Amino acid sequence: MNKDYNPKDIEINIQKFWEKNNSFKTDFSSTDHKFYCLSMFPYPSGKLHIGHVRNYTIGDVISRAQRMLGKNVFQPMGWDAFGLPAENAAIANKIHPHEWTKKNINHMREQLKRLGYAYDWDNEISTADPKYYEWEQWFFIKLLEKNLVYKKKSKVNWDPVDKTVLANEQVVDGKGWRSGAIVERKEIPQWFLKITEYSDELLEDLEDLNGWPTSVKMMQKNWIGRSEGTLVKFKIANSDSILEVYTTRVDTIFGVNFLAISPDHIILKNQKKDNPVLAKFIDKCKSLKLSEETISAIEKEGVDTGLTAINPLDGTIVPIWAANYILSDYGTGCVMCVPGHDVRDNEFAVKYNLPITQVILSKESGMDSDDDIFVGEGTLINSGKYTDLDSKLAKKNILKDLEKIDSGAPKVNYRLRDWGISRQRYWGCPIPVFYHKDGTVYPVPEDDLPVTLPDDIDFSQDGNPLENHPTWKYIKCPYTGKDAVRETDTFDTFFESSWYYLRFLSPDYKDGLLDQSKNQWLPVDQYIGGIEHAILHLLYARFFHKLMRDIGIVDSSEPFLSLLSQGMVLQDGVKMSKSKGNTIDPDDIIDKYGADTVRLFIMFSAPPEQSLEWSDSGIEGSHKFLKRLWSLSFKIFNRENIKSPDLQKSKDMRTKIHKTIKKFTYDLFERNSFNTAIASSMELLNEMIRYNQNKDSDNEVLLEGIETIIKMLSPITPHICQELWNNLDKNSPLVNETWPKIDNSALLESKKEIIVQINGKLRGKVTIETDQNEDEVNAMVNLDEKIHGYLKDNDIKKIIYIKNKLINYVV
């Protein structure tokens, strides 16, 4: 064994050792104690970034630790290979998306191998591989048959110069990122999945996801946004038309001072012809990016449409305004505005001098101050026959009366919208349908799947290359032989990532999505990934799992039993990104310190859910710790045996070892608190270094201690630990070793230190025999002169004693 720690040689050799031993192959012959551990697969953007390293290190630590608990662990890795950046690279660097992606995958795979992750590489998948996407095309056709897919017109961001559809990300300050042209909204027909048919189930099943963080469940719940309210019909004055509004506060209907409609609302089509101000306003709104963030963050603006509506209950005539903050996709695209009791409506009314009527009184404070509007429920005022009712009863009565005059109905509403899956892009999975000249849609026959992407494409023309590819686009209908045109849209890439966890189990299976003999490996036991996926990806995957269940592919209802949402990696407080030029290349750090140091630093520097601040000096510190571990191991391995060790010191050392096992094990397995687990192993190492300096220390205890540290740290820093393990002549893969066991007899302590407080303030400490009762402790305290000095002049009103921990005097 070398005196100095040399990670470069060690890591290469240990990786060979694992390969030789087939250390990370999963035994699929049995599902007993199965543990499917999955990290979110990466988009192959070029190089791994530190966020990936964090994600995959967490997953690897959990996988290796579970192996040592005796679990049969499956930990695969693959590539989310379709996506926009490949097309951008194709246009910018004249490289084919396919080539670009392949090159990146090869590079990133090597990087993952250098980091020593325990993946079963036999089950690698790439979503751009036809043998992968064939099955999502098949699945789409099943959904089509089950009437869970439909086509409708929907808006996109349109770049009029580049003649292409832009992602929200590609719209900067309302302009196309490449052309700089002002973006327009354009309506085009697109495919949708009926996720809203699963709204209630997606909502209800959240309750059973005990292994998920509450925050993620709350975000999904609010995203689905179930609410119970009323659909109210307002007649448009001097017309037969009706405007429907959805409200959860029908008790405020007497406070409606105006209606506000989305600038995209259909009734404005005719209205804008004779109203140039309105037409101009609608045009202006069209140049807004299609994101909710943009729409609701802008300054509220509106224009009087000239139309008026009749309140169905009291006949009041109110104006109808077009307003830029009304979302066309939520509810009916039209809202009844109650500026007296809604913050946004109030802001709008004040700005445009619209009247404001108060109709609700707060029960608590009686009268409201003039500044704050009251948005809660209370007692009705100024509301005709409903005056003096409370909000709840008023809602009921008003609804009943509205129903009588056919002007209202109860309605459960969801914020969740159906999932638009069409993308006007090349680098994605082709949607497997085609059209006859008359527009009828036909699914591609199952035998003709997969519909593969053509390789010979031209990015020099505007728009989607599939659109401009005549030999691919124009086909003969396989059913009739008539002329037909392929769908040139491809799937949203969330489509691929919604079911990949299942394909890992049988990546080459030729007769379906999943080899049914692997069904019992689902669901995933532990899923690890960035918090940025809390809503979209995780909701779509949950939705897909339920769809697959209903088609008979899986038995369970949820894909991921436990979820660990890891935080971002920041540099100087901001997210690392290429555009900010503050990225760290993991290769550089591995070259300098080795993979174990990178892994240790990442796990030690912050709890996994929190954001992690990158620090060069922090990584230095982690490296130093590994050097100290190496150096102590070297000393212990080459130490002469002591004939008569000091028994008390041995006992204390063993207490520390087993206390550390207890804390480390609890932190690692029960709390995912890797940083504090590592801290406890650092404390143990420090104490062992001191103990080792004694001439009368016990070799047996030192070996017990160092073996314990090596085992416990092996999931985190596997190379150095395996190397030290081999130097103990063990030569077995550590992942197959059992986790250290606690010797309870070593944990017993005869004395405890008790905190003494007066009125909750620390005033001293006393040492007692373990398990002494309140009177005995009280007597001990009174022997302490300093504390007695505090107590003697005061009346003791109460004593609070917590066994073996604390005594508090209330005076």
Add this chain to the structure above:
RNA sequence: GCUCGAGUGGUGGAAUGGUAUACACGGAGGAUUCAAAAUCCUCUGUCGCAAGACAUGUGGGUUCGAAUCCCACCUCGAGUACCA
């Protein structure tokens, strides 16, 4: 804007209603060395000679006792449906 998080020494963080600042980084001093690197040892929240007082974003509250629970606010981060 809305939803969900986070805020503790010079820095990353620890403390799951009971000793605030474990562990580490940085800093200061020392040992070793011809010298340096590496390594090791000691000190290190603020004020104060000390006793002690004050400190967990701000302001209130609950409690014998609050970083932790509740209310209001401020700042930062994530998501916001076509980035992944």
